Amino acid sequence: MRNVRVSLGARSYTIRVGTGLLRELGRECQRLAMGRRCAVITDSNVAALHLPAALDSLREAGFEPLAVTVPAGEPAKRLSVVGSCYDQLAAARLERHSFIVALGGGVVGDLAGFVAATYLRGIPFVQVPTSLLAQVDSSVGGKVGINLRAGKNLVGAFYQPRLVLADLDTLRTLPEREYRSGLAEVIKYGLIADARLFARLERDLPRVLARDPEILESVVARCCQIKAEVVAEDETESGRRAILNFGHTVGHALEAITGYGRLLHGEAIAIGQVAEARLSAHLLGLPSPCVDRIERLFGAAGLPTRTRWTPSRWQRLLAAMRLDKKVRDGRIRFVLIPAIGRATWGHAVEEATLQQVIGPATSAS
Structure with missing residues (x-):
């Protein structure tokens, strides 16, 4: 224990x-x-x-x-x-x-x-x-x-x-889909705070998917340790705790417009993390090979990485994102990653940029 x-x-x-x-x-x-x-x-x-x-x-x-x-x-x-x-x-x-x-x-x-x-x-x-x-x-x-x-x-x-x-x-006893959904949050911790954890997940994913108790104890405890450190520093999300929302601006909005339950939370934020990694590449210079690694790991975990946007669905997503708790002065703000293992928060992103990077013109199914 x-x-x-x-x-x-x-x-x-x-x-x-x-x-x-x-x-x-x-x-x-x-x-x-x-x-x-x-x-x-x-x-x-x-x-x-x-x-x-x-x-x-x-x-x-x-x-x-x-x-x-x-x-x-x-x-x-x-x-x-x-x-x-x-x-x-x-x-x-x-x-x-x-x-x-x-x-x-x-x-x-x-x-x-x-x-x-x-x-x-x-x-x-x-x-x-x-x-x-x-x-x-x-x-x-x-x-x-x-x-x-x-x-x-x-x-x-x-x-x-x-x-x-x-x-x-x-x-x-957890159904396979629910278990894989949880891996989206596990991967998130590697992306925002621990590049070594991310690399370990790339290496040991088969054992994680097999629910090996030894590796799970280590991985779950490490994720909890990262969150505990962030919460102790910023309990009420006035600063650094916002990094825990990487992938959630898009993900929560996607859950809302698809009707809660159609996509599991982890599935929605997997799509959100890949989208926000692409935003990170566009705005902060996250290297393209890192974006590929991120999308590949989510895919290997059996999680969706993209969704198809019609113009009307995209407008509903934007409307849902405008209700996000991180919106300030009417501008949608994101947590972004300049590198795997490091996150920054409070990035106001124009809707034109969102459309250019992750919207209908560039999305794939």
């Missing part, structure tokens, strides 16, 4: 990465000195696979857990589902010292974290991510939220968990 510390003063917490950790959930929660009543928020897919083990572990440690099951998939991140969760917590009389366990992938983590941040003005929560994407990214750093029709994660908060338990055993 590997431990990664997220250093945020009194709100610091540990990320544990290893196998067999779901069995330790109750004992780990005991150490945090929280109330006896708790709720495990999960989705209908994960409930069938991992909810009994989580509930058993909590009960054995003396807790009184309530199971709250929400629909699977991105559509669960909406206000009506949040309201249903509130009603169930209130009916079970959860109190200020009660806590929530987020058991599932990124959607469950975002939703459950938002519920925890807002119920009774905030109660503790623990992240137990069961997808690769959640283990390396969304469960760490305290960004929680839900979607609106207008865009993704437009309602949310910065609210840190008390603990993150990343049990690699849960990845064995």
Whole structure:
């Protein structure tokens, strides 16, 4: 097992990465000195696979857990589902010292974290991510939220968990498409902060795709370490934390215009990262061979790298990008990479340039 510390003063917490950790959930929660009543928020897919083990572990440690099951998939991140969760917590009389366990992938983590941040003005929560994407990214750093029709994660908060338990055993039950989707975030960390990690993924991708526990423990822990360092420096995304959004300006907009769920998050940001790498080449001089390496690695991971743009679809993408949280003074801003392993943020890019580099005139299917 590997431990990664997220250093945020009194709100610091540990990320544990290893196998067999779901069995330790109750004992780990005991150490945090929280109330006896708790709720495990999960989705209908994960409930069938991992909810009994989580509930058993909590009960054995003396807790009184309530199971709250929400629909699977991105559509669960909406206000009506949040309201249903509130009603169930209130009916079970959860109190200020009660806590929530987020058991599932990124959607469950975002939703459950938002519920925890807002119920009774905030109660503790623990992240137990069961997808690769959640283990390396969304469960760490305290960004929680839900979607609106207008865009993704437009309602949310910065609210840190008390603990993150990343049990690699849960990845064995992950569908292949979901697993490969998570690799988009893994590759991102190499692109924005660690060229050696990117090269390792190029070299060891077959072992990663085979879900080799030894290499996964190392890779997942390294991704968490990078994110922990960035979050400790810039918790509320006023500066460097923006680099974690590489590929997300295009990716989030693509999710919005295709209807959440048609493209998985990792699939959308894979397309976004390749597009933003091409922007980086055009604007910052990222060498063309590096762009080729980036596109090749995403392709080898079984992820899409481009999409076909019709003029009307392109206009809808631009409209969605104008709602991105990084927009300032009406200008779309991007995270770009001058080199593999280094990212810079705050680049305002004109729409004419976007069209020239990644728009309908130059896109391929």
